Amino acid sequence: MPHNIGKICTSVQCARGLSAKTAFRWISAHAERTDYTFGDLDRESNRFANAITSLGVGEGDIFFTFLPKMPEQFFAFLGILKVQAVCGTLFSNFGEDALLDRLGDSGAVGIITRKSLYKKIARIRNQLPALKHIILVDGDDDQASGVISYQRIMAEASTVFEVQPTSPDTPSVLHYTSGSTGKPKGVLHRHASLGSQQPTAQHILGLSEDDIYWCTADQGWVTGTSYGIIGPWSLGVTQIHYGGGYDAQEWMNLLAQEKVTVWYSAPTALRMLMREDETIFTSANLPDLKAIYSVGEPLNPEVIAWSRRVLHHDIFDTWFQTETGAIMITNQPGREVRLGSMGKPFDGIEPAILADDGTPLPDGEQGNLCVKAGWPSMFVTYLNNESAYNSKFKNGCYYTGDTARKDSDGYYWFMGRSDDVINTAGHLISPFEVESALLEVEEIAESGVIGAPDDLLFEKVVAFVQLHGRYQPNKDLEIKIRLHVSNRASSIATPQEIIFCDSIPKNKSGKIMRRVLKARYLGEDPGDTSTLEI
Ligand code: AMP
Secondary structure: OOOOHHHHOOHHHHHHHHOOOEEEEEEOOOOOEEEEEHHHHHHHHHHHHHHHHHOOOOOOOEEEEEOOOOHHHHHHHHHHHHOOOEEEEEOOOEOHHHHHHHHHHHOOOEEEEOHHHHHHHHHHHHHOOOOOEEEEOOOOOEHHHOEEEHHHHHHHOOOOOOOOOOOOOOEEEEEEEOOOOOOOEEEEEEHHHHHHHHHHHHHOOOOOOOOEEEEOOOOOOHHHHHHHHHHHHHOOOEEEEEOOOOOHHHHHHHHHHOOOOEEEEOHHHHHHHHOOOOHHHHOOOOOOOOEEEEEOOOOOHHHHHHHHHHHOOOEEEEEOOOOOOOOOEEOOOOOOOOOOOOEEEOOOOOEEEEOOOOOEOOOOOOEEEEEEOOOOOOOOEEOOOHHHHHOOEEOOEEEEEEEEEEOOOOOEEEEEEOOOOEEEOOEEEOHHHHHHHHHOOOOEEEEEEEEEEEOOOEEEEEEEEEEOOOOOOOHHHHHHHHHHHHHHOEHHHOOOEEEEOOOOOEEOOOOEOHHHHHHHHHOOOOOOOOOEOO
8 A cells, every 4th residue: 555645645546447536626716617537636746746846846845835725736735745745735814924934944945826925925035045946826937036837837747757655654744833832833744644534534524435525624724634635535535625715605505516415614614604594504405415524613512503403414523633633533423412522532542631740530520631642643743843742742642732521421522722822713823923923013012912702703812902102092003903913924813802901911031921811801810910020
């Protein structure tokens, strides 16, 4: 059995006789439809592999995709893996600081993007000495600045590429994840991750060759790669990929017209649907839909109840994270769904609820959600940050950063994060990154950022801001602050609420006391403030 994920998702499927089968139907934001077979996927990813090989990109090099959902994203991702380079994916809404942190830390040699997004790269290019090749899917050659036309380089590349034997330990995919302190960390995976992604796609999502599967996640995040590319295509499953944004009516049309059988989405999107006029759903006829899955944030019981009533389906919540690479804890058809629970561990996964000192806690008690190390898709390191990686493991257990409890029947219940990371609409946001962006605004002297409960987004980003003495808060300044965070970090990190205040609480070593800010926001007792700087 070959280990190369790029090959398994393409040539291996063709060799199984699926070369004429649709690998994905591409549906643009304007509803134009184009089908790509497994044969097309194989040839186009081979071309991309040859194209970057001709540029000198090879084993171990890091190459990023920075694209919205579009066919070139998939050809590039698989082509990069075929040459045994590492594919990093970047969410297309990232701003310049977010890009600089990720491209700079990884020492990426190349990136594929489009003209409208390239502008952001051009502005930080002089700070990225390792970045030699920029491929533009809609651009012309500009050899002097290392800018290459995708059309040209693909036209010159052969559709045949011999994938070299790949070790299961060969690095494969890189996703950056946000922590509560410091810069984002590069979570590195290896080709052996397929050993978790394929069986979970098969046995949890229930995917088989007859399915039409739709995963709404963007390829910038782990769900978009593990379950929008690797898992389903390694099983020869037809996917639909949709380039448009959220639109309840369009989504229902898509589920119905494309005869989607398995749908993987996220709680915020499902909560948005729940707020829509019910006739959209009652008039939708979805006889083909077998199961709906969700990931990324807690799934409220009301959403499942709504789905049972209007869509006539359960929603199966699944839990995993960038570092785990594949679903670890899950609900699935054939097992009782306990409303509000993440479900039970997948076969071979051994979670535990541990106290900070590593002692196992009894059923019902909240503690650190840990997983016994060693599953196939376990991340192999945080790039350039081995000490942060090692700090996540104790006594052979990986500490996920989440807190949870287990009931006496073995169901796991998510309780929260053990750090200050904010989960807004399923995206992890580092308060540190937002605070850093805020401090770049001339008027701002100090800032502290927290996540506060939100009915739609699960958590919203709330920024406490202290201005330099000579400035006064006003609406224009609020707009300026929002725009700045959106341009520097990303639109999802933009504070939903900005609270101007006279001081930001810090402890004696200068650390922002977000806990105190949160209590202030929620009108709660801030607890022990003895370390507060006076
Ligand atoms: P990421 O690494 O960006 O995919 O985010 C992973 C984090 O999202 C987890 O550590 C959890 O905090 C949260 N998360 C993912 N799935 C769930 C879920 N089903 N229920 C609650 N939180 C979740």
